[in-house]
Amino acid sequence: MDSLTFLLSGTILAATPLLIAALGELIVEKSGVLNLSVEGMMALAAATGFIVVSATGSHWLALFAGGIAAMLLSAVFAVVVLFALGNQVASGIAVGILGLGLAGLIGTPYEGMTVAPMARAPVPLLSDIPVLGPGLFNHPLIVYLVPLVAVLLWWMFRTAKLGLVIRAVGESPESAHAVGYNVLAVRFAAVLVGGFMAGVGGAFISVVSSTLWSDGMIAGRGWIVIALVVFAMWRVERVVLGAYLFGMFAIAELLVQSMGISAPSQLLTSVPYIATIVAIALLSRDGRRIRLNAPVSLGRVYAGTH
């Protein structure tokens, strides 16, 4: 495998879990809820997915089970912030810590174990293109589905009624309520869907890209997901760009070192963060548009109207 092929395939594998989780978080935040428990949801899903794939050998079932586990955890969060009116930041962090703890607990018997990789699904014709083919089109099927989800969400938030309702609830829950939408139901559903997607992202890491479980292996990726959504100014296309950029620079850093090029590795380690921030900041340098993009009621407790 040459360097460029590895750069492409490594980027795809590194970016996919971040992208699916970030798209999920985007749905949640568009509805006006800030769920900071992504790290915990991804960890719990990674452990659950790993246990399921060890027991059944089915990677698809493992990804689904990971999604469900994270969704259940997000339901706890949703009940606390939507019905008990808990502070979203504090509740999200608390539920995240709960998720990390549960992941360690259920994962203990599987610590350091490995499983077989997921079968690859090379795209006919496209995977035969030199360099690009093996880099971009020779991955497990789930890898290609994630960008399709992004396209669907982009369309949904732009024109579909469902997307517009979620946006209305996130911008002004009072107005959405006044025209007859059930704010809490929309937000509850958004949190669950976002939780499921964070879970698929977490399970992807343990089941597809790493094929091993170890407590703490999410290693901060959940926080990167949240940062991606904010730096992307809640725009689907920028979340996609941010996730792939971050993945690419994370791989490029390792590739540069492995090519024997002399560069301070600590500087290289920080490049993915700096580059992603700079790129998205350049795209979002118009402050007025940022304010237009941010869901106005994000993080605010909605106590209902009468």
Next chain:
Amino acid sequence: MRTILLSGILAAATTLTGAAAAEPTTIGFIYPAPVADVGWAKQLDLGREAVAEAFGDRVRTVAVENIPVGPDAGRVMNQLVTDGAKVMVLGSFGYMNDGLRLARQHPDVAFMHASGFKQADNLGTFTARNYEGFYLAGLAAGMVTESDTIGIVAAFAVPEVIAEVNAVALAVRQVNPEATIRTVWLNTWFDPPKEQEAARALVSQGADVLFSLHQDTPSVVNVAQAEGVRVVNTGSDMSSHGPDAVLASVVSDWSGYFVRSVGAALDGSFEGVDERGGLADGTVSVAAWSDDLTDEQLAQIRQVEADLKSGAAHVFAGPLRDQSGEVRVEEGASLPDPEIFSMNWLVEGLSGSLPN
């Protein structure tokens, strides 16, 4: 999560019923990671088992797993000492300051601290000369590589790991002067997905033997197995995770040191010294030599092993030059211990640069 392993629990019950004469000494162990079937915590726990075995009824061992460095660690070790532990094994570099404070408060408790650089009268430190094991594995790597490219996945550029990278480079060059050695510094002690990405990056550059320096899980071993390349790992024998891939595992065995130190603590002769175990005393060994090494190659490696053990050879024997070509060790001399354990330079011929 946090499991408390109690061994000799019956002995503990005896003390409750008042049989004071045979009261066992409690020995507390704190590990930074869960005890898995391989890894750093597992090797420490094997040492704990050796202590329990060696002293039988005289000791009661208590192990607390997966204690992250920070306030939790201080609380847990404080609790163990309050509960009567007279010997403490602190299994992470990061426990240093909490351990030292506790050691000052409890001069009657003996402490053994992993990889630390500060000692006290009742606090000793222990480190393995893993570089000796990696030198032997480096010889094997230089012999079996077909692409003449060796890839090293290295956790952090601290002296211990730098010494290991240098040892690998010196050994590979010893048997294969043509070989290229590529190093990826991760700047993290624990991030399995990133460790694997680094391993794949090295394979994409043609490396057919990987070194997994201080990765606690079989992350790199897993990649080597999937990519069909060789791997040498740190800590435990990981050949079950990469049956075709593992060329050798550099294994740490703390049982000798733990048994010796606990014995000293029991008879009151414990001293807070800095212990550096290597091949000679069995703290470091190389396990799981691949069957693909020929008898001739293995014999050559064993000869070097014997010379390192007897002191006839030294990994960092002169003449040694660093990357800039400056002579660091004169011919006929070898690098003294303090300089090995504060190493901050790479040997001549290694590519890449160290973080400052």
